[in-house]
Amino acid sequence: MEVAILTVGDEVLAGDTENTNATWLARRLTERGATVVRILTVPDDRNLLAETVAEWADAFDAVVVTGGLGGTHDDVTVDALADAFDRELTVEDAVHRDVLQTVAAYRDANPETVEAHELDLDVDAWASLPEGSRALVNSEGLCPGCVLENVYAFPGVPAEMKALFEQVAAEFEGDAVSTTLYTPQPEASLLDALTGVRERFDVTVGSYPDAAASNRLKVTGTDPETVADAVEWLRERVEVTREA
Numbered sequence: 001m002e003v004a005i006l007t008v009g010d011e012v013l014a015g016d017t018e019n020t021n022a023t024w025l026a027r028r029l030t031e032r033g034a035t036v037v038r039i040l041t042v043p044d045d046r047n048l049l050a051e052t053v054a055e056w057a058d059a060f061d062a063v064v065v066t067g068g069l070g071g072t073h074d075d076v077t078v079d080a081l082a083d084a085f086d087r088e089l090t091v092e093d094a095v096h097r098d099v100l101q102t103v104a105a106y107r108d109a110n111p112e113t114v115e116a117h118e119l120d121l122d123v124d125a126w127a128s129l130p131e132g133s134r135a136l137v138n139s140e141g142l143c144p145g146c147v148l149e150n151v152y153a154f155p156g157v158p159a160e161m162k163a164l165f166e167q168v169a170a171e172f173e174g175d176a177v178s179t180t181l182y183t184p185q186p187e188a189s190l191l192d193a194l195t196g197v198r199e200r201f202d203v204t205v206g207s208y209p210d211a212a213a214s215n216r217l218k219v220t221g222t223d224p225e226t227v228a229d230a231v232e233w234l235r236e237r238v239e240v241t242r243e244a
Contacts (some may be wrong), residue, residue, distance in 0.1 A: 001174035002058045003029050004038035008049060008067035008077055009156060011042050021161050025054050027222075028165065033174035033236065044068055049080035057084065057151055062172065064165075068154030070143045071125030079116045081148055082130040089128040095135045095144050099127045136164045177204045178220040180244045182213040193237045201230035213241055 005025050012086055019041060026036045037060060040052040042048055049068070051098040056063045104119055125238030129135055129146045136145035141160040146153050152168060183190070187207055187213040192227050194217075203221040210216040217234065231243070 001034040001061045001066060001172060003034045003062045003172065004056045004065060005029075005040070005050060006049075006056065006065045007039075007041045007066045007156070008044065008065065008072070009041070010043050012067070013043055020158060021156065024158070024162065025064055025066065025165065028169065029172055030176070030178075032172045033167065034062075035174055035178050037145050041099045044074045044076050046076040046083065049076060050083035052082040053081060053151055057149060057179045057205060061150065061186050062234075063151045065151060067152045069145065070154060071122055072195045075143075078128060078130065078146075081133075081146070081151060081153060084151075085130060085148055087130040087132060087148070090131045091124050091127045092129065092135055095127045095129065095137065098144065099123050099142060102138075136167055139163055161236045168178050171229055175222040176220060177222070177224050177227055178218055179227055181217040181219070181231065181234060181238065181240045182210060182215075182244070183217060183238050183240055184214045185239055186214055190238060191215070193234060197234055197236070200233065201226055203227055203230045205230075205234075223234060232241050 005022050007019055007022050009017065014111065022039050026039065029036050038054070042052060053063060053065065067076060067163045068075050096141055100123060126143055130148050133146040133148040136147065136162055137174070138144050138155065140163045141155060143155050144162040145155060146228050147168065154164045177228065190207060194207060197203065197205055203219050203226060208216045208218070219227055219230050219234070
């Protein structure tokens with residue numbers, strides 16, 4: 001299963017907000033056996049987002065979009081999704097009720113803040129989703145997520161994004177398996193071994209610097225036995241301190 005991750009927000013591109021969502025999603029998707037083939041951050045640009053979603057929805061098995069959901073002026077993700085699939089925006093009764101309940105709960109929990117700062121939300125703007133999408137009620141915040149065909153849209157707040165992803169995590173799966181080897185050898189001394197394992201086995205091998213060791217070697221494939229054989233072959237030629 002090939003999955004692309006699309007994060008949305010001017011604040012991410014400016015470096016004001018660290019893109020931890022993409023890292024977390026990539027890890028969770030990989031754990032489920034899916035293969036992440038793209039990660040891209042785009043600004044709060046409705047047209048660009050719609051074009052990217054439409055292109056990626058055709059190219060990949062699934063697209064995960066995070067950020068830009070809500071009812072403020074720079075929240076354009078829902079509109080862009082509707083544009084990408086030529087849909088109208090609608091408000092489901094269940095989503096509308098959930099947003100109202102969330103606002104009411106906030107008012108009850110923060111009466112002084114509400115009194116000091118007018119809280120007059122356009123509930124429909126926060127509850128609107130593309131027609132025909134599957135709503136994902138947000139237990140951690142105000143704005144719902146949704147699934148439209150093979151595109152999954154989550155809020156950008158990390159706690160909310162994680163909660164909504166877990167609602168649909170079972171829908172992401174694949175055959176990819178991997179084993180990571182840690183070695184104190186410098187990368188230059190690994191070239192022959194890395195070339196040899198790629199030639200002999202149907203696997204991919206990545207070499208990455210690691211704070212706890214000189215290098216981290218990640219062996220990935222779709223057949224567990226082949227991955228195990230490749231790992232054993234490497235162990236005979238590379239000094240390995242631990243395996244994960």
